[in-house]
Amino acid sequence: MKSFRRHPATINAGSMADIAFLLLIFFLVTTTISADKGILRQLPKDCPTKDCSKPIHERNILRINANRHQEILIEDKVVTLEEVKELVKSFVDNNGASQCDYCMGKKLSESSDHPREAVISLSHDALTKYQLFIAIQDEITKAFYELRANYIKQTFNKKPEEITDEEFKIVKNAYPFIVSEVLVKRD
Structure with a gap:
């Protein structure tokens, strides 16, 4: 009589x-990966003015500094974040040369x-908190927005969202947004 030997059961793992x-592949294709959100800022061109070699008179530069102690200094005077917008507006709209017919300075x-x-x-400073730096940028942007909105109201008698692209070019020429950002490195 034949003996039956039992072989251990095996699982075919070839297709595993x-x-x-x-x-x-299924999970890679169907999974959504959240993208980091950034700041909607357009980087400035290499030279925003027509003549970049032309020296800038000292009185035409407003120096704003955020230091490592999270203080805001404008022309070496400590100010609050709430004061930045009004100081920028009064500086830009000053009309020191009396050549600006639309300025109210x-x-x-x-x-x-x-x-x-x-x-x-x-x-x-390198130790300035990111939130403070962005808050200062926002205040500068608000100042320019208000100056431009007033100019639009005076010149075109419209709201900012109602102007055309050609009118917006005129507004940008009247109040150009010229900001120089510098990281102060200290040893």
Whole structure:
């Protein structure tokens, strides 16, 4: 009589690698990966003015500094975040040279000659908190937005969202957004 030997049961795992590979591809294709959100800022061109070699008069530069102690200094005077917008507006709209017919400034001798020549120099320390730096940028942007909105109201008698692209070019020429950002490195 024949003896029956039982062989241990085996599982065919040859297609197991194929199945794992297909599952991997399925999950890679169907999974959504959240993208990091950034700041909607357009980087400045290499030279925002027509003549970049032309020296800028000292009174046309407003120096804003955020230091490592999270203090905001404008022209070496400590100010609050809430004051930044009004100080930028008064600096840009100063009309120190009395050549701007749309400016409402006080014509101070220590502030800018004309909005087209006003430069905001924003510098920060390496230990400045990111939130403070962005908050200062926002205040500068608000100042320019308000100046431009007033100009639009005076010149075109419209709201900012109602102007055309050609009118917006005129507004940008009247109040150009010239900001220089610098990281101050300390040893």
